Amino acid sequence: MFKDTVFVASLIIVAGFVLLGIFDQELLDSISTTIHGGIIANFGWAYLLVTFFFLVFCIVLALSKYGNIKLGKDEDRPEYTYFGWFSMLFAAGMGIGLIFWGVAEPLSHYMQPPEHIEKESGQAATFAMRYSFFHWGLHPWAVYIIMSMSIAYFSFRRDMPPLISSCFYPLLGDRIYGLPGKLIDILAVFATIFGIATSLGLGALQINSGLEHIYGLPATDTSTLLIILVTTMLFMISATVGLDKGIQTLSKSNMFLAFLLVVFMLVFGPTAYIMTVFTDTMGGYLSDVLEMSLTVNPFLGHEWYKDWTIFYWAWWIAWSPFVGIFVARISRGRTIREFISGALLVPTLLTFIWFAVFGGSSLYLELEAGAAVGGAVLDDVSTGLFAVFDHYPGSIILSNAAILLLVVFFVTSADSATFVLGIMTSRGSLNPSLGKKIVWGVTQSSVAAILLVSGGLVALQQMAITAALPFSFVLLLMCYNLWRGLSAEAKEGLNSRFSRR
Amino acid sequence: MFKKILHPVDLNESLTEIKIRASFLYKMKAEDMVFFHVLNPGLGGHKHAESRLRHFQSALDEVGINVHYKVEEGHVASEITREAREQGADLIYIPARGRNFLMSSLLGSTTQDVVRLADSPVWVHKKRPDLRHEEQMHRIVFATDFQQAAEKCCQPVFFLGELVPELVVLHVGERAADPYSEQLRREHVNVKLEELKEQYSGYYRKVRQISRIGSPASHILDVVDEIQADAVILGRLNEPFPLHVMGSTCARVVSRVNSSVLLIP
Known part of the structure; x- marks a missing residue:
């Protein structure tokens, strides 16, 4: 095998798709729409089943006797404080998405719920909040946890490179160094680069609409490209500084900024209303989570579930290699129980607060104050947040803060993505060379930029999501492999039974 | 015996x-x-x-x-x-x-x-040895997991040495979860198999060992078929609640193998 098979093969695949996007965008569109539509229509049910299984698996594992096993050697201690760890978890896992959808998702569901719910009704509002919690709650984190825990276990405890293929050793043995292992890793790179490129593209669009909203900067290709260029420079600087100083500092300050924003919205907004929404939605979520986990309403309103729930599940699964490797890297030294309970509950709770504050205040504006923010979201989802800010004191400062948050999340996401892509394409070295990081950094930004201009961004997102189908199997097998590894360890201790004579 | x-x-x-x-x-x-x-x-x-x-x-x-x-x-x-x-x-x-x-x-x-x-x-x-043509057995397989169940087979394996010239000691293991543990596991298996070979070589004219990774039942079937063994010796795990939905290794071997099976409970 060539030394850099994964690196070269992934670059070629990415280049192929980008060229297709430039020269024959219609073809790319039709290919991606056909594949994407086919998968969602035929395998949507499977995404719900496997995601629910992952959640159950996480809970069982945390409560099992394996919960005390460390993701690292027995003497390892966690490298990051809880605050640093949670900040980075949150930034990598949700980041830009939360700012993008914090206002837009509840309002979209409220304006356009599934057929069996009346539009713009109280019932629709309850439904909107509950499903926003659901889509961003325990399930995505369960998917991430499976991926990151397996990688962390096999790399830190069993001394293998932090690659997805490493997690397949119990099943495949030395074949992980051959074609099957390489295919898994290339698929992971493919999903990551396309996923991150679309995220960055959409993030840049929202930064642009924010700037247009406040400063009247025209939302043209040039300005969006300029935004991508500036942010690219920023994240390249952060990437050269390294993980500990760069991403951690940015993530922490972002957490702080986000916290300030939430507190401000809570205090100066309809505080009691928001807390009521939070409490009520929590209750609804807790009592309905089992039912929601497997609801696709095949007889009525199925389209809505395909567009939202199934789309999200596929997205989280496709996104999991990137988040998984990054989260694994920052979680060394924590026990399985600590890891699962931390990564499952804390980010979920933070997300709930975020949605309660932003969703709650926008529904208040729409339902009680008579402001037409829902219409603004339907027109352009990226402007929803700024439309809500307009009804608050100091809206300019708020909008600026939101843009800053977006930029920083953009930078941390892109930075961690280059880091992860570097790891994946240097056979699992935890300190990938600067050259590789730069190659991937430039690649992901240019993919985002090119497709933003040529219009293939949505097609690219759909391509990224197609990776969810094979990755569902990869994740399922990871559960099996992890269980095999853990049970072998429980049975005979780590290597002790086979001690050399 | x-x-x-x-x-x-x-x-x-x-x-x-x-x-x-x-x-x-x-x-x-x-x-x-x-x-x-x-x-x-x-x-x-x-x-x-x-x-x-x-x-x-x-x-x-x-x-x-x-x-x-x-x-x-x-x-x-x-x-x-x-x-x-x-x-x-x-x-x-x-x-x-x-x-x-x-x-x-x-x-x-x-x-x-x-x-x-x-x-x-x-x-x-079962089909082999085919007594209508020949009563003599040529080779038998002893499937061992080095555990208690296999140790009970010791005496019968010694005994059959008087009747059969060749013994094949087969171990089917589960792959360890990482390359280093796997290497240790293999070394351990080889040492154990070598010990067994030495133990039985006074009783048989020829003793060979085979080590495989995977599902015990399917590898036993595979090896028996490959070397055309006349019989396979297995120890039965006496679990109060059998954990295998598809049946125990013994049950699967007994139902599908072509050679005779000597089962030691």
């Missing part, structure tokens, strides 16, 4: 077959043999069965084994295992008629039930 043998028989079997088998068992140093037949409860037929078994008994006078017979009523496998226990039989010898897959999966098989219930060693005689 296997002095007293319980031999469940079907009344339809021909005298020739009974004779061929008796001479095979005689070579295995059997001294007493009990022909045993289980009737369906309440349907009668005692007399017919007894006369048939008596006929078998008298025909075997010249073979050199003491033959008795007994007829009981009840659940076939339970009666067989109970009788073996009460008589203190050293071996239950079951000639397995090859029922097809559909029949055996729908009706279950008495052999499978005996294998599951028996407290004494069971010899399931």
Whole structure:
């Protein structure tokens, strides 16, 4: 095998798709729409089943006797404080998405719920909040946890490179160094680069609409490209500084900024209303989570579930290699129980607060104050947040803060993505060379930029999501492999039974 | 070793077959043999069965084994295992008629039930060795997991050395979870297999070892088929609650292998 098979093969695949996007965008569109539509229509049910299984698996594992096993050697201690760890978890896992959808998702569901719910009704509002919690709650984190825990276990405890293929050793043995292992890793790179490129593209669009909203900067290709260029420079600087100083500092300050924003919205907004929404939605979520986990309403309103729930599940699964490797890297030294309970509950709770504050205040504006923010979201989802800010004191400062948050999340996401892509394409070295990081950094930004201009961004997102189908199997097998590894360890201790004579 | 043998028989079997088998068992140093037949409860037929078994008994006078017979009523496998226990039989010898897959999966098989219930060693005689052509066995496989179940097979493996020239010691393990542990595991397996080889080489003309990774049942079937072994020796794990949904390794080997199986519970 060539030394850099994964690196070269992934670059070629990415280049192929980008060229297709430039020269024959219609073809790319039709290919991606056909594949994407086919998968969602035929395998949507499977995404719900496997995601629910992952959640159950996480809970069982945390409560099992394996919960005390460390993701690292027995003497390892966690490298990051809880605050640093949670900040980075949150930034990598949700980041830009939360700012993008914090206002837009509840309002979209409220304006356009599934057929069996009346539009713009109280019932629709309850439904909107509950499903926003659901889509961003325990399930995505369960998917991430499976991926990151397996990688962390096999790399830190069993001394293998932090690659997805490493997690397949119990099943495949030395074949992980051959074609099957390489295919898994290339698929992971493919999903990551396309996923991150679309995220960055959409993030840049929202930064642009924010700037247009406040400063009247025209939302043209040039300005969006300029935004991508500036942010690219920023994240390249952060990437050269390294993980500990760069991403951690940015993530922490972002957490702080986000916290300030939430507190401000809570205090100066309809505080009691928001807390009521939070409490009520929590209750609804807790009592309905089992039912929601497997609801696709095949007889009525199925389209809505395909567009939202199934789309999200596929997205989280496709996104999991990137988040998984990054989260694994920052979680060394924590026990399985600590890891699962931390990564499952804390980010979920933070997300709930975020949605309660932003969703709650926008529904208040729409339902009680008579402001037409829902219409603004339907027109352009990226402007929803700024439309809500307009009804608050100091809206300019708020909008600026939101843009800053977006930029920083953009930078941390892109930075961690280059880091992860570097790891994946240097056979699992935890300190990938600067050259590789730069190659991937430039690649992901240019993919985002090119497709933003040529219009293939949505097609690219759909391509990224197609990776969810094979990755569902990869994740399922990871559960099996992890269980095999853990049970072998429980049975005979780590290597002790086979001690050399 | 296997002095007293319980031999469940079907009344339809021909005298020739009974004779061929008796001479095979005689070579295995059997001294007493009990022909045993289980009737369906309440349907009668005692007399017919007894006369048939008596006929078998008298025909075997010249073979050199003491033959008795007994007829009981009840659940076939339970009666067989109970009788073996009460008589203190050293071996239950079951000639397995090859029922097809559909029949055996729908009706279950008495052999499978005996294998599951028996407290004494069971010899399931399948296609090989084909006694109509040759009584001599050429090679046997001893499948070991180095655990308690396999240790119980020690004596029978020594004993069969008097009858069979070649022994193949087979270990099927589970791959360790990382390359380093896997390397240690392999070294450990090799050391163990080497020990076993040394232990048995005084009893057999030739001893070989084979080490595989994967599902025990399918690798045992594979190896037996590959080297055309005449018999395979297995220890049975006596779990109170069998964990394998698809049946234990023993059950799967017994139902699908072409060679005979000696099962030590």
